[in-house]
Amino acid sequence: MKSALMLLFFSFCVSGASIAAEIPISESSTECLDCHSSIHPGIVEDWKNSRHSRITPGQGMAVEGLGRKISSDSVPESLQSVAVGCAECHTLRADAHADTFEHNGYEIHVVVSPDDCKTCHVKERQQYSKNIMAHAYGNLANNKLFQTLEQSILGATTYKNGKINKKPADEATRAEACYYCHGTRLELAGIETRETELAGELEFPLIKGWPNQGVGRINLDGSKGACTACHTRHAFSIETARMPQTCKECHEGPDVPAFKVYAASKHGNIFSAMKGAWNFKAVPWTIGKDFSTPTCAACHISLLVNTDEDVVVERTHKINDRLPWRIFGLIYAHPHPKEPDTSIIRNQQGQPLPTDLSGEFAATYLIDAKQRDSRRQRMQSVCLSCHDASWTRGHWQRFENTIKQTNASVLTATRIMQDIWKHVIANPADSLFNEAIERKWSDAWLFYANSIRFSSAMGGGGDYGVFADGRYQLTQTIMELHQHLALQKKRHGDVNK
Numbered sequence: 001m002k003s004a005l006m007l008l009f010f011s012f013c014v015s016g017a018s019i020a021a022e023i024p025i026s027e028s029s030t031e032c033l034d035c036h037s038s039i040h041p042g043i044v045e046d047w048k049n050s051r052h053s054r055i056t057p058g059q060g061m062a063v064e065g066l067g068r069k070i071s072s073d074s075v076p077e078s079l080q081s082v083a084v085g086c087a088e089c090h091t092l093r094a095d096a097h098a099d100t101f102e103h104n105g106y107e108i109h110v111v112v113s114p115d116d117c118k119t120c121h122v123k124e125r126q127q128y129s130k131n132i133m134a135h136a137y138g139n140l141a142n143n144k145l146f147q148t149l150e151q152s153i154l155g156a157t158t159y160k161n162g163k164i165n166k167k168p169a170d171e172a173t174r175a176e177a178c179y180y181c182h183g184t185r186l187e188l189a190g191i192e193t194r195e196t197e198l199a200g201e202l203e204f205p206l207i208k209g210w211p212n213q214g215v216g217r218i219n220l221d222g223s224k225g226a227c228t229a230c231h232t233r234h235a236f237s238i239e240t241a242r243m244p245q246t247c248k249e250c251h252e253g254p255d256v257p258a259f260k261v262y263a264a265s266k267h268g269n270i271f272s273a274m275k276g277a278w279n280f281k282a283v284p285w286t287i288g289k290d291f292s293t294p295t296c297a298a299c300h301i302s303l304l305v306n307t308d309e310d311v312v313v314e315r316t317h318k319i320n321d322r323l324p325w326r327i328f329g330l331i332y333a334h335p336h337p338k339e340p341d342t343s344i345i346r347n348q349q350g351q352p353l354p355t356d357l358s359g360e361f362a363a364t365y366l367i368d369a370k371q372r373d374s375r376r377q378r379m380q381s382v383c384l385s386c387h388d389a390s391w392t393r394g395h396w397q398r399f400e401n402t403i404k405q406t407n408a409s410v411l412t413a414t415r416i417m418q419d420i421w422k423h424v425i426a427n428p429a430d431s432l433f434n435e436a437i438e439r440k441w442s443d444a445w446l447f448y449a450n451s452i453r454f455s456s457a458m459g460g461g462g463d464y465g466v467f468a469d470g471r472y473q474l475t476q477t478i479m480e481l482h483q484h485l486a487l488q489k490k491r492h493g494d495v496n497k
Contacts, residue, residue, distance in 0.1 A: 023054060028106060029085030035104075035198055036086070046234040052084035057120055066284040066303060066311070071123035079119070092116045098188045098220040099205040110205060111186060113219040117227050127317040134225040135340045136182040136216025142343035143352045145432070149442070150178055152433040166434065175209060181250035183214025183226065215250070239280035242297040244271065251296075254447045254469050256328060257454050258296070265459035267293045287312065287385045299382055312381050322379040324372035325403060327453040331414065331445040332359045332407045335366040336375075357418065359411050395460055402456040402465075406449040409474055413444040416481040425488045437484055440477060448474035 025033070037044045047053055051069075058080035060070040079088055089112045094100045097109035114134075118125035128134050140146050154169035154177050169177070175184050187208040196202050207220070213233075217226045229250075230241040240246055248259035262268045270293040279290040284303040291298065298304060300322060303315035313322065320326075320336045327333045332355045337345060345365040347356045354362050367375075376396065383392040417438070421428045426435045433442055448469055455465035464470055 023056060023083050024081065025085055026082040026087055028087035028091065029083070031104065031106075032086035032090075039198070043234050047085070050235040050237070052236060054083070056081055056083060060120070066305065066309075069283055070120045072118070072120050073122075075120055084120075089116060092119060093221065096221040099186075099207055101191070101203060101205050103202070104199070109220070110207065111210070111220050112228075113221050113223045114225045114227055115219075115221055115223040124315075124317045127321075128225055128227075130340055131225075131318045131320070132337070132340045132342065133215035133229075133319060135342070136214065137179065137185060137218050137224070138216065139342045140178060140182045141185075145352050148431040149433045150174075152431060152439075154178065171208075175212060179212070179214060181214050183217030183224075184209035184212040185218040186210055186212070186220050188220060238283065242280050242285075242295055242302065244268070244295050247296040253451070253454075255450060257451050257464060257469070258458065261451070261454045261458045261462075261464050262296065264462060264464060267458070271295060284309075284311070284315075293386070294382065299379065304382065304385070306385060312385055313378055320375070322375055322382070324367070324375040324379075325400075326354070327403065327450065327457060329406070329410060329445040329449050329453070330354055331357070331442075332410055333403045333449075333453055334361050335368075335372055337365055338367055339365070357414055359407055359414075398460070399453075399456045402453055406452050406474070409478065410445045410449050413441055413474075413478050413481055416478065416485055417441040420481070420485050420488075423485070423489060425485065425492075437481070440481060440484075444474055444477045444481075448477060 033044060057070060057075045060068070061072075061075060061080070063069070082088065087106065090108050090110075091106055092112075093116060094107040094109060096115070097111070097113075099111055100107050100109045102108075114125050114128060132139065140150065151166060151168055154173055155166040156169065158165045158167070185208075189206040189208040191203050192206050193201055193203050209217075213226045213228045215226060215229045216224055218224060219226075227236075230246055231237065232240055232246075244259060244262055250256070251258035253260050263272070274292060278292070282290045284305045285291065285298065286305050286307060286309075287298075288307055300319050301316060302313075304312040306312055316322070323336055325333055326336045330353055334354045337354060342354070343352060345352055345354050345362055347353050347362040348360065349356060354366060356362070380392050380396065383395065387395075417426075420426050420437060426437050428438075432438055448471075451469040452465045452471060452474065455462050455470065459465075466472060
């Protein structure tokens with residue numbers, strides 16, 4: 001075994017990998033690397049350049065103060081003195097994973113879950129489990145109203161006898177559409193035999209819903225989420241997670257236009273120009289020293305300190321810890337839900353929405369004013385590290401005014417839509433989204449009101465709040481809804497006179 005380890009260390013050094021010779025690699029991971037270095041060199045090179053390959057959990061636990069990255073109080077003794085390699089992740093808790101299979105003498109599972117990662121990162125796992133993202137699959141799949149919207153978008157459309165018909169989308173379409181970001185439900189579908197170049201015939205599990213790295217993926221051990229949505233395999237880099245482009249993967253728009261608004265903002269301008277001089281590896285992250293303007297991670301996740309090493313905000317993987325308002329309109333912006341499982345929310349009409357169609361909040365399920373103020377203060381503490389109190393106060397006053405104004409505009413659009421339903425110009429009985437005029441109404445709150453709010457929150461205004469899917473399009477939509485109502489009433493008469 002020792003000779004194999006020394007040979008492995010030597011080969012890493014010769015190949016240019018800066019892996020420290022004193023970091024031992026377990027015998028099981030060494031066997032994995034012996035084959036996969038040639039079969040999957042991209043994976044292995046990512047791992048060789050990762051922190052996991054360069055420090056043992058024992059060394060990580062010895063770090064004191066804010067620089068400590070391991071949040072667990074203890075790690076199994078067998079893992080403490082070796083690098084976190086292939087086997088240390090893919091053989092953990094074998095009995096808990098439905099996809100565990102025998103592979104070259106080891107019980108391996110394909111999908112590494114957050115419950116595996118919590119071996120070292122228990123606090124992050126606990127926080128993430130309380131995050132709306134962790135429940136993203138169920139929040140979509142278990143909401144009947146959202147399902148009608150999903151089917152109207154993804155369903156196979158046919159035209160026969162003068163009628164358009166919708167069939168449910170197939171699994172492949174759903175997996176690469178809404179559930180690409182929300183996460184799929186992984187299920188063991190059987191075992192298949194493959195012919196491999198090095199080992200001949202081997203058996204592997206067939207996994208329904210795989211591949212997927214969505215934030216709310218339902219894993220084969222029953223856990224929710226995928227750490228790799230942000231900390232991409234197999235480098236699991238903190239630098240990657242801190243880059244706005246990582247968030248862009250699911251927050252490009254037009255429904256959640258966070259990245260494009262950020263990229264066009266003053267913050268995004270500075271990031272684009274200066275990022276080459278920043279230190280994206282530092283923990284904690286020092287404002288003004290390591291970076292000079294926030295990224296998504298700085299505002300929403302990272303442990304930040306000032307140049308006196310005073311903590312500005314604690315690290316959190318419960319993303320809404322610093323968010324008082326949920327500006328993704330459903331159909332109105334509203335306070336954040338109390339619980340991450342939003343499928344339990346019911347408004348006064350019994351619909352699975354956080355507001356009524358009139359804009360009234362389903363307050364029982366949403367955080368109260370005291371909690372909103374606490375979260376507002378946490379977020380403002382980040383702002384105040386670069387801006388004075390008057391700037392920060394003025395920004396937030398405009399932002400919360402924008403929430404009120406966009407909600408008022410959506411209410412106007414909704415009242416017109418309710419009149420359209422009332423006059424049987426459209427039929428809401430089967431779906432609120434399967435007619436063209438209903439799509440026009442949903443554009444108002446799903447795209448345009450959202451764009452205005454994100455522009456206000458992340459940029460303090462700008463073109464995304466006006467002409468780029470902003471107020472111009474929102475007011476135009478209201479006019480088109482009203483014109484449609486008036487024309488149809490004139491053409492067919494007011495059926496409810």
